[in-house]
Amino acid sequence: MTANGVLQLVVYLVVLLVLAKPLGAYMARVYEGRRVGLDRALGWLERLIYRVSGISPKAEMGWKTYALTMLIFNLAGLLAVYALQRLQGVLPLNPAGLGAVSPDSSFNTAVSFATNTNWQGYGGESTMSYFTQMLALTVQNFVSAATGMAVAVALIRGFVRRSADTIGNFWVDLTRTTLYILLPLSFVFALVLVSQGVVQTFGPYAKVAVVQPTEYDEPVTDKDGKPVLDEKGQAKTKKSTLTEQAIAVGPAASQIAIKQLGTNGGGFFNANSAHPFENSTPLTNFLELLAILLIPAALCYTFGAMVGDTRQGWAILAAMTVIFVGLLVVCVVAEQNGHVFVKQGVDHTVSALQAGGNMEGKEVRFGIASSALWATATTSASNGSVNAMHDSFTPIGGLVPMWLIQLGEVVYGGVGSGLYGMLMFAIIAVFVAGLMVGRTPEYLGKKIESYEMKMSSLVILITPALVLIGTSIGVVTAAGKAGIANSGIHGFSEILYAFSSASNNNGSAFAGLSANTPFYNTALGLCMLFGRYWLAVPVLAIAGALARKKIVLVGAGTLPTHTPLFVGLLVGVVLLVGALTFVPALALGPIVEHLTLIAAK
Amino acid sequence: MLTHVRAAIVSLVLFTVVTGVAYPAIVTVIAQLVFPHQANGSLIVKDGKPVGSTLIGQPFDDPKYFWGRPSATSPFAYNAGASGASNLSPTNADLIKAVQGRVEALRTADPGNAAPVPVDLVTASGSGLDPHISPAAALYQVRRVARARKLDEAVVQRLVAQHTEGRLLGLLGEPRVNVLGLNLALDSR
Known part of the structure; x- marks a missing residue:
């Protein structure tokens, strides 16, 4: 990583964590x-x-x-x-x-x-x-x-x-x-x-005369707007000259x-x-x-403020940040070192004059650091907007966003859904800790019993099931394989990413996949539905069950849930569940692709 | 049950009015009053006619102009009505071939220049509309442009320097050169 890259990431994290407290306190007042x-x-x-x-x-x-x-x-x-x-x-x-x-x-x-x-x-x-x-x-x-x-x-x-x-x-x-x-x-x-x-306008698309008219191959269409094919089945084209650029605007x-x-x-x-x-x-x-x-x-701060102990909120936020920073570094390094076209006579080295690295699908104004940071942030939150195309990332650079999604969108996660997802993992973590010492687990003074465990296990297991079953249907059906843009190993990654993204409500894509087909529109639509509401409803069921319980007093055997020990335990549970569930699938996709890239060198 | 359904429908209509109509409308009115240039696409006007946008790149393949990033939009490069990327993976043979072709095109246009080509000049951008290239990619092209225009290389180099933007506060983003701005400056010399 470059010095400037490190600095950009540090400044970002500091500003984020500084703003968490005032906004979190404000939201607690709202609720x-x-x-x-x-x-x-x-x-x-x-x-x-x-x-x-x-x-x-x-x-x-x-x-x-x-x-x-x-x-x-x-x-x-x-x-x-x-x-x-x-x-x-x-x-x-x-x-x-x-x-x-x-x-x-x-x-x-x-x-x-x-x-x-x-x-x-x-x-x-x-x-x-x-x-x-x-x-x-x-x-x-x-x-x-x-x-x-x-x-x-x-x-x-x-x-x-x-x-x-x-x-x-x-x-x-x-x-x-x-x-x-x-x-x-x-x-x-x-x-x-x-x-x-x-832009922010209701006006029509702007039309400008281009500085240098250029030639291009215009597809020939019949009167219904359908492309005309030649004898070989390829779309027919004719030479055309581009003189005018229509620039899409709108209330963006x-x-x-x-x-x-x-x-x-x-x-x-x-x-x-x-x-x-x-x-x-x-x-x-x-x-x-x-x-x-x-x-x-x-x-996270709102959570701490409302339960009357802000340390609980900081602990959750700390666990999220630990996972985030670790994976962020992997992504930045992979993209900066993506020297893939050296043999073709391309200069990938980072210098004061260029960002270098793997620039396919990235914008010059953002370069490597800002693009990799965005990819990590947008997939750790269930945001899914992209400022660079994940499909063109190096295999390891693309593995990071994919795995962050598969962790269940709990590293920050979606607004609300990230917090309730992470709290499910916290319940699992106290349960695991309880098993180790043979005590009934409790979290924030509430006993965690079999009903809560059943519901939180449901929340954690539904999305991996959707992802893995959906991906297997995608790779064995003709309709699923038809959408692939990059054949071979990367095509598998495209399908795996699509089902991960939909089931975990992220929304980003390995966008080469042509997903605007009846098969993907339907399959991914169902994954999104189940991935959202089959999680939200059990979470509310836990909320109802917890509200009915009395509070247990903190005793000598209570596991404190605001300590670095608990943060470590929580991080461990999230990573372990994510690794156990998805490493086999990831090994078939990005990891094999990474090995072929090394072999080609 | 019925009261819930009614509440859902009526509140959805009200939220639509507030967040879907009033909010964008008020933002538009203020934007058009305070930032009309930016809100309408940062258009560059020359002799009373718009010739481009400072934020949207245009295709160039004439040796006398600086070339921008390759663009994967269809059916033509820099189609600002249908933005998009190649989405090809670095292991894809088509991408490797395309990069090879771009390197060759640059070398054909500038015989004798065997220096390695800056990566952003031969890889497609994410939007297909990237208005910038890296300073390295601009400097790589100085000799070709100077020759095609029969100008002194130092003159072109100075123009590149004038159109180079640094990082914000020395921290955010990357150094870059606006291709359209640079080419317009070349033309108006």
Whole structure:
């Protein structure tokens, strides 16, 4: 690693951890129903939403009602996104004249945005009208993030409350998250992004005359727009001269702000955060990177503050950061040392004049350090936006994001979902520790019994099952193999990455895979659905069970859960489960590919 | 049950109005008032006509211009209506062949220059629209451009230096040269 690379990473981590405390404390106030300073500006809106929707904000819910309302609200959102895509051709704000999205792609995208995955089988600027981007996708960016945070807070209440039947009110948590946390942060962030060159307009695509007209091969199409094939079955082309560049613009900044803050990750443009209109300068890159991990990191502090012992929150945050830094270093080093084209006469060496390393799929303004940092951050959080193409990473550089996803999105993780996922691992960790010394495990004064263990095991085992079963179906069916862009070992990695990403609600891709097909749209859509709700519901069940319990007093045999020992134990459990489950699959993909790369040298 | 369904539908409509209509609309109004240049795509206007965007690259293959990153967009390079990358893995034979071809094209355009080619000049960017190349990639091309334009190499080198941007605060991002800006400066000499 270069000195500048190390410095960029250190500055990033320091700023992130410094911001975690004030934001975490603020969010605790939001969830405890206290005054937050924005009550004057937005309180009327909060009350209006409750009144018009027929919600009584004082009414508390048991876990079953909480889960039911969460599911109904998410289903309504899913149906709305589906309908808007199917109807966009006749709806307004469509200057590029884009038609209805296909049924399977609409289903996939609707599930994708409702589950906070934001997997994208389509290209934004060539598929979605401004109307769909705003009223369907931006809205889900907010409410799917708020849903995850609501579930996490309900779980925290399970730890806080004693002998209680209720864990909060879903509508209140949803509304307060959206209005007091996501909206103000996004608003400020969007304007900062615009100042740096991220576009925000309802105008049509800009047309400019290019400085040097260039020749290209234009595909020949028949009158229905279908490509014409020659005798050999290849698409026919004709020589054409490019004189004009049509530059896609749109209301991007407002969507990108929430896409990063809400760990959504769905790009306004196809190239996602590599596109200069989504991520124009090193400054936007740094701020967007911060936004990716900001809320997941701060929620750890919120957790500590709400359970009345901030050390518990710092311990969870420390465990996440340890795993993050370790894998980050591997990724940066792999990409910086990706000297793959030396034989072809290419200069990969890093110097004051170039970033060097493996630059395929990366942008010059970000180079190696900022691209590898982004890849690690976006996959440790379930964000999934990319500023460089993971498919073109070196095998080991690409293994890091893939494995971070497979760890279950608990290293920071999605907003809310990362915290509740990590707390499931914490429950497993105290259970393992309890087994070692032969005592009933307890966490934060609550006894962990067989019901909690069953539910947390369910949460931890469902996604690996989805990933591995999905991948095996993908590699044995013709429809699955048809999408592969890089044949051979890397093709297997592309399929494995796709199912990992969908099942864990990340949304990034080894994007060479042509996933906008009925097979992948359906299979990945189902993985996203199960990966989200089959986890959230057992988590709420644990919340309900914990809330009913009495508190046990700390005794001599209690394992303290704020110490470096516990952090180490937690890291160990996360890595062990992740390694045991996925090493065989990873060995078939990136690890073999790495060995072939060495052999070719 | 019905009250829950009603609450879900009505609140979704309200959230749509707040986060899907009011929020982007207010951001747009402020952006257009305060940052109209950036909000509309940072367009470069020459003689009253837009000739490009400082943030979006354009294709160049004439020896008298600096060339940008290879672009994997289709059907033509630097298609700003359909951004995208090659997504080829470093072990892919097609990518190795493409890199080989790009190195040869650069060497054909600049006979006698056998120096290793800076990596960003022969690998496709993530967006397909990367407006920058590394200073190393610009310096690599100085001799060719100077010859094609019958200029002194020092003059071209000075232009490259003028269009080189450093890291933000010496820390963030990477040093880079805006290709379109540099070529426009060359043309207006």
